[in-house]
Amino acid sequence: MRADQPLEEHLVFVTWKGTAGSLSLGFDPLAGTFYLEDHLGRRVTLVFVLLAGDVVTFGISQNAAERALFAASTATGAIAAASAALPPIGAFSTVHLYPA
Numbered sequence: 001m002r003a004d005q006p007l008e009e010h011l012v013f014v015t016w017k018g019t020a021g022s023l024s025l026g027f028d029p030l031a032g033t034f035y036l037e038d039h040l041g042r043r044v045t046l047v048f049v050l051l052a053g054d055v056v057t058f059g060i061s062q063n064a065a066e067r068a069l070f071a072a073s074t075a076t077g078a079i080a081a082a083s084a085a086l087p088p089i090g091a092f093s094t095v096h097l098y099p100a
Helices: none
Strands: 011-018 021-028 033-038 043-046 054-062 067-073 079-084 094-097
Touching (some): 021 054, 033 067, 043 067, 043 079
Antiparallel strands (some): 011 021, 011 094, 021 033
């Protein structure tokens, strides 16, 4: 995602869906955090400072013991990660960018 303007509204960037559930990557302006949320509302939250014009890349991973969210800035090289003890959702068959 590119930070051309301050993020002031709740925003979901992408949702992955599969037969076992879904994961959504979004931003919560009240908490000032990015999050990875499953279909049951369980979240991994990540604090990451944005600079105007920065391009941020995200990564996610899941294994039997945890789910993780990563972010990296192309402007500063900063990298952040957060994880939570959550079970994996499984394979995904569809992806929705900026779902309504």
